[in-house]
Amino acid sequence: xxxxxxxxxxxxxxGTGNAQNTFYVIVKDKITDEPLTGVAIHIPELEKGNVSxxxxxxxxxxxxxxxxxxxxxxxxxxxxxxxxxxxxAGSLNHQTxxxxxxxxxxxxxxxxxxxxxxxxxxxxxxxxxxxxxxxxEKGNMKPGEIRMLLYESTGIQTQQTSAxxxxxxxxxxxxxxxxxxxxxxxxxxxxxxxxxxSLMQIAPLDLKRVEVIKGATSTLYGGGAMxxxxxxxxxxxxxxxxxxxxxxxxxxxxxxxxxxxxxxxxKTGTTIFASYNKGTPYDPADIGLTAIPGFDRFTLxxxxxxxxxxxxxxxxxxxxxxxxxxxxxxxxxxGKQPENAYFEENETARISTQLGLxxxxxxxxxxxxxxxxxxxxxxxxxxGYIFSGxxxxxxxxINFSHVKNRSEWVMGLNLWTDKFIQSEGTSDQPLDYxxxxxxxxxxxxxxxxxxxxxxxxxxxxxxxxxxFITLPRISVMYKPDRALTFRLGxxxxxxxxxxxxxxxxxxxxxxxxxxxxxxxxxxxxxxxxLDMNYKAAIxxxxxxxxxxLLFYTRINDxxxxxxxxxxxxxxxQPDGYVDTKGxxxxxxxxxxxxxxxxxxxxxxxxxxxxxxxxxxxxxxRHRLNNVLMYEREESLWIxxxxxxxxxxxxxxxxxxxxxxxxxxxxxxxxGEHFSIFLNFENFLDARQTAFDTIFTGSIDDPRFRDIxxxxxxxxxxxxxxxxx
Numbered sequence: 001x002x003x004x005x006x007x008x009x010x011x012x013x014x015g016t017g018n019a020q021n022t023f024y025v026i027v028k029d030k031i032t033d034e035p036l037t038g039v040a041i042h043i044p045e046l047e048k049g050n051v052s053x054x055x056x057x058x059x060x061x062x063x064x065x066x067x068x069x070x071x072x073x074x075x076x077x078x079x080x081x082x083x084x085x086x087x088x089a090g091s092l093n094h095q096t097x098x099x100x101x102x103x104x105x106x107x108x109x110x111x112x113x114x115x116x117x118x119x120x121x122x123x124x125x126x127x128x129x130x131x132x133x134x135x136x137e138k139g140n141m142k143p144g145e146i147r148m149l150l151y152e153s154t155g156i157q158t159q160q161t162s163a164x165x166x167x168x169x170x171x172x173x174x175x176x177x178x179x180x181x182x183x184x185x186x187x188x189x190x191x192x193x194x195x196x197x198s199l200m201q202i203a204p205l206d207l208k209r210v211e212v213i214k215g216a217t218s219t220l221y222g223g224g225a226m227x228x229x230x231x232x233x234x235x236x237x238x239x240x241x242x243x244x245x246x247x248x249x250x251x252x253x254x255x256x257x258x259x260x261x262x263x264x265x266x267k268t269g270t271t272i273f274a275s276y277n278k279g280t281p282y283d284p285a286d287i288g289l290t291a292i293p294g295f296d297r298f299t300l301x302x303x304x305x306x307x308x309x310x311x312x313x314x315x316x317x318x319x320x321x322x323x324x325x326x327x328x329x330x331x332x333x334x335g336k337q338p339e340n341a342y343f344e345e346n347e348t349a350r351i352s353t354q355l356g357l358x359x360x361x362x363x364x365x366x367x368x369x370x371x372x373x374x375x376x377x378x379x380x381x382x383x384g385y386i387f388s389g390x391x392x393x394x395x396x397x398i399n400f401s402h403v404k405n406r407s408e409w410v411m412g413l414n415l416w417t418d419k420f421i422q423s424e425g426t427s428d429q430p431l432d433y434x435x436x437x438x439x440x441x442x443x444x445x446x447x448x449x450x451x452x453x454x455x456x457x458x459x460x461x462x463x464x465x466x467x468f469i470t471l472p473r474i475s476v477m478y479k480p481d482r483a484l485t486f487r488l489g490x491x492x493x494x495x496x497x498x499x500x501x502x503x504x505x506x507x508x509x510x511x512x513x514x515x516x517x518x519x520x521x522x523x524x525x526x527x528x529x530l531d532m533n534y535k536a537a538i539x540x541x542x543x544x545x546x547x548x549l550l551f552y553t554r555i556n557d558x559x560x561x562x563x564x565x566x567x568x569x570x571x572x573q574p575d576g577y578v579d580t581k582g583x584x585x586x587x588x589x590x591x592x593x594x595x596x597x598x599x600x601x602x603x604x605x606x607x608x609x610x611x612x613x614x615x616x617x618x619x620x621r622h623r624l625n626n627v628l629m630y631e632r633e634e635s636l637w638i639x640x641x642x643x644x645x646x647x648x649x650x651x652x653x654x655x656x657x658x659x660x661x662x663x664x665x666x667x668x669x670x671g672e673h674f675s676i677f678l679n680f681e682n683f684l685d686a687r688q689t690a691f692d693t694i695f696t697g698s699i700d701d702p703r704f705r706d707i708x709x710x711x712x713x714x715x716x717x718x719x720x721x722x723x724x
Contacts, residue, residue, distance in 0.1 A: 021063040021086045026056045027072065030098035037483050038537040039074040039099070051537040054481060074537070077101055112186060113211040113231040115220060115399070115410045115443060124445065124455040124475035126487045126531045126549070128153065131209035133631070137639060139204045140677045141665060141717065143248045143256040144277035144297070146202045149210055150230070152625045152641065154584040154599035155549070156212070158199065159618055160707040161505045163694045164290050164327035164344045168199045169502055172214055172228040173551055174580045174605035174619040178501045179525075181217070181225035184232045184319070187372040189352050191224055192500050193391040193420055194376035197348060201321050203299055205246060205258050206273035208235045215553060216493030216527045219457040219473040222416065222439050226493035226525040226555060227580075237262050237269030237305055248719035252292055252712065253280035256719070269305035271317075281326075281333040284713040285689035288699050291711040293327030293344075303354070311360040321350040329699065340700045344508070345381045350374075364403055371396045379424070380508050387509045388424035389431070393417060408445040415439075431499050431514050436464045453477045457491070466522040469494050483536045490528025497523060499571065503561040506704070512561075513570040520559075520573060527553030543590040554579040560609075576609035578616060593632055599625035615649045618706055622646035634672075639665040648708045656708040659686045678718035685714040 027039040035056025042049035043060070045068050052058045063086050072080040077099040113127060120127055130138070130149055142148035147158045147168055157171040169177025182190040182198060190198040210232055217225040235242075241263040248256040258275035277299075282292035303317030326333050328343030352374040360366040372395045379388040399412030416437040422430040443457040459471040473491025480486075497515050504512050529552070535545040555578045559571040582602040589596040601623040605616035615621075624644035631637040643661045650656055662684050667677040688694055688709035695702035 021065065021088070023058075023060040023063055023084075023086075023088070024094045025058050026096045027052050027058060027074075028056055028096060028098055029077075030100045034482070036074055036077075036099060037481055038535070038543075039072060040537045040539065040541070040543070042071045042073075042541070043068050044071065045069065049539070051539060072097060072099065074099055112233060113183075113213055113220070113229065115401075121485070122453065122477075124453045124477035124487060125213065125489060126215075126475075126529065128212040128214070129209050130212075133637070135204065135207060135209060137629075137637070137665060137667070139207075140248075140667060140719075141663075141679050141681060143205060143246060143258060143719075144203055144254075144275070145200050146204050146207075146210075146232070147199045149204055150212075152597070152599075152627060152643070153212065154586055154601045154623070154625055155214055155551075155603070157620065157623070159502065160711070161502045162327075162344070163704045163707055163711060165197075165293055165325055165346055166200060166291075166327070167197050167505060169195075169505075170199065170230060171619075172212075173553065173582065174603035174616060175227040175553065175555070175578070176502060178498075179224075179227035179495065179555070181221060181229040182232075183221065183229060185234055185354065186221075186231060187354060187370065188221065188224070188395055188416070189319070189372060189374050189393075192393070192418060192498050193378065193389060194350065194374060194393070195500060196378060196505060197323075197325070197346060201297065201299075201323060201348070201350065202232065203258060203273070203275050203277070205275070206235055206260050206271065206301060208233045214549075215489065215529050215551060216473070216491045216525050218493035218525075219441065219459045219471045219491050220443075222414070222437060222459070222461060223463070223469075223494050223496050223522070226495055226523065227553060234301075234303070235260070235262055235271055237264035237271060239264055243724040245722045246719065248717055250715055250717040252282040252284075252715050254278065254282075254292070254717070264305070267307050269307070271301075271303045271305075273299070273301040275299045279325075281330055282712065283330050284685075285687060285711075287689060288330050289342075289695070289702070290327040290330060290333055291687075291689070291713070293325050294333050295323060295325040297321065297323035297325075312358070314357050315354070316356075317354045319350070319352045319354070321348070323348050340383070342383060342700055342702055343381075345379075347379045349377045351376075365401065367398070367400050369398045382508055382510075385508065385510050386424045387422075389420055389422040391418070391420045393419070406447045410443045411441065413438075413440055425509065426511065429513055431509065431512065433498065433514070435496060437496070438462045451479050453479075455489075461494075463496055463522065465517050466496065469522060483534060485531075485533045487531040487533075488528070489531075490526070493525040493527070495523045495525075497559055497571065501559075501561070504569070507569060511568045513568050515559075515571050520571070521557050523555060523557050523559060525553055525555045527551070541592050543588075545586075545588040547584075547586040549584040550582075551584070552579070552581045574609045576607065578605070578607050580605040580616075593630055595627075595629040595631065597625070597627040597629075599623075601625075617649050617651045618708055620645040620648050634669055636668050637666070641665070645709070650706045650708065652705060656688075656706075657691050659691075659709050660684060661686050661710065673723050674720065675723075676718070676720045679716070681715045681717065682710060682712075683714050687711060687713040689713075 027036050037054050039052040041058050050060050067085045070082040138149045150156045155173050158168045159171050160168045170180045172180050214228040217229050243261050245259045255278040260273045262271045277297040279295040281290045281294040300320045306314040325346040329341035331338045332341035332343045354372050356370040358368045374393045376391045394417045397414035401410045419434045439461040441459040445455045447453050455475040457473045461469045471492045475489035478486040530550045533547045537543050557573050558578045562572050584601050586599045605619045607614050626642045629639045641663045647658050648656045661682050663681045665679040669675045695704045697703045
């Protein structure tokens with residue numbers, strides 16, 4: 001018995017000895033040599049690990065003798081895999097490991113909307129982006145439009161403005177859609193009359209990423225960006241050729257077919273995107289009116305790149321879209337032609353060109369010239385009335401930038417021209433206008449220390465109708481360590497008044513009077529935001545990123561559409577203002593193959609006129625955005641999403657109901673070149689027509705109410721993608 005006890009104790013001592021190895025390491029950034037906080041080191045065979053502290057130190061005790069694999073991972077960096085034999089030789093313990101930034105991820109988050117060459121982590125201005133897998137997932141759900149791309153973002157609401165044509169606009173932090181500027185590769189192509197149906201006509205499949213700046217950004221891009229801007233960044237040729245095709249069908253009998261080709265040669269490169277999108281008239285409520293109109297749309301976007309040398313690059317492209325969209329009475333839309341039937345038909349032709357030349361003068365300085373010309377023609381027909389017109393606009397810019405380690409300068413000159421000619425409508429009061437804006441801007445980004453960066457900007461515009469307008473802005477970033485970032489920013493904005501807005505879209509521009517320039521001033525805004533971002537590894541498997549944004553924007557001299565005693569509508573500027581204030585909160589948790597995104601938006605938007613304060617219509621004061629993803633790289637992903645909208649005040653004084661929207665999205669990769677996807681959108685069938693009405697009067701002469709909830713309801717879509 002005594003010998004057994006001695007043998008047991010000896011075994012225990014040996015086992016304890018084998019478990020006494022302790023691994024010490026410091027992890028640093030390979031480029032900056034700075035310690036990395038929150039790096040996760042995991043030993044799969046032992047199911048144990050630890051994360052680095054503020055000095056980059058990782059300590060893992062109690063490692064038995066043996067050979068083990070170590071996985072060193074950190075968000076935004078390439079994963080490092082090691083195999084070590086314990087006990088370690090003295091030189092292998094207490095060593096320093098260096099992680100390299102993930103080149104693919106860093107390329108995705110190099111932001112261009114701030115006119116800076118810095119990555120998103122080093123920009124004082126707060127920028128949000130949608131790219132990579134998230135962009136692809138949303139593209140699967142709505143391949144024919146970009147509305148779904150913005151749907152899950154906190155602080156952004158896509159507001160449907162027509163019950164039958166499906167038209168929608170973008171609202172940032174609750175403000176009217178006319179205060180959001182929509183860009184394509186930094187060029188303002190979608191504004192005024194050409195902003196109509198734009199969200200419904202831009203396919204997302206040739207986009208590299210979407211960048212969003214909230215708050216006044218007119219200093220960067222001139223008038224229009226009072227609530228913020230959305231910049232759609234197109235794909236460019238890469239060293240590896242891309243040839244992809246996509247086919248999608250829906251339970252509402254919709255069809256999307258698209259193809260994209262991209263390749264870079266020695267001195268040239270090209271991208272070509274083409275698509276055909278078809279919608280079948282759809283009435284899930286069985287009320288006799290289309291929730292989804294019938295439409296046919298063709299899109300072609302070719303672009304050519306010429307690389308003269310390492311310092312000079314030229315690109316030229318065009319964007320062509322033709323669409324016919326018909327909604328209204330289901331029998332009429334299907335061709336049965338009943339008498340006195342209500343319908344709404346939109347015929348659009350959108351043609352725009354893009355041209356850019358970039359020349360690097362030195363290693364630190366470059367000059368850029370770019371231009372876009374846009375031609376947009378649209379005809380709107382409803383029973384007894386036709387409105388038609390053509391908008392021709394252009395944008396030209398030359399800018400110079402000088403970049404060094406601590407300071408970056410950008411300065412430039414740009415010119416906008418905009419002309420609208422009405423061809424059909426109310427003949428004695430055409431809505432024609434013509435204006436031009438010349439702007440000069442200067443921006444500096446300065447690293448005052450390792451922890452503080454300041455970005456200042458100043459713009460002066462001369463607007464042909466409203467004179468000189470000055471726009472300063474400032475943003476400050478404080479980064480006490482790699483895990484925590486604070487941003488504080490603010491500035492001024494303005495917008496040149498036009499008759500094109502959500503309200504006039506609902507009226508089809510019928511009985512709308514032109515703006516009286518002599519008694520109108522430009523709309524002005526002032527606003528600011530405070531942002532805090534924190535990211536850390538809780539343990540070797542769990543990564544956390546959180547963000548809190550406090551915002552305030554005030555719009556002075558807003559245009560308000562009012563009906564006069566003669567039944568005509570005119571924009572007036574009552575004594576008062578509109579303001580929005582609130583908070584956005586985001587959280588992202590990553591655990592192995594799972595990702596949880598959760599967001600909350602509180603938007604308190606009010607109108608202040610003649611001493612009275614009233615809530616701004618069609619704003620969900622409380623919104624929740626939740627997405628849970630399961631993803632196995634290059635194999636399978638499944639996502640569940642849940643969105644909540646609180647009650648909204650309507651234009652008729654009533655209040656809409658709150659509702660939830662739930663969805664399920666899936667994609668399965670079958671080899672390297674083929675995948676299939678299937679999505680269940682709004683499977684609770686949350687519809688305004690299920691719990692409220694969308695019109696009053698008769699079906700032949702409807703008076704449409706505000707649309708505050710979906711009208712299309714539960715829809716299944718699925719298809720396949722081929723990438724060669």
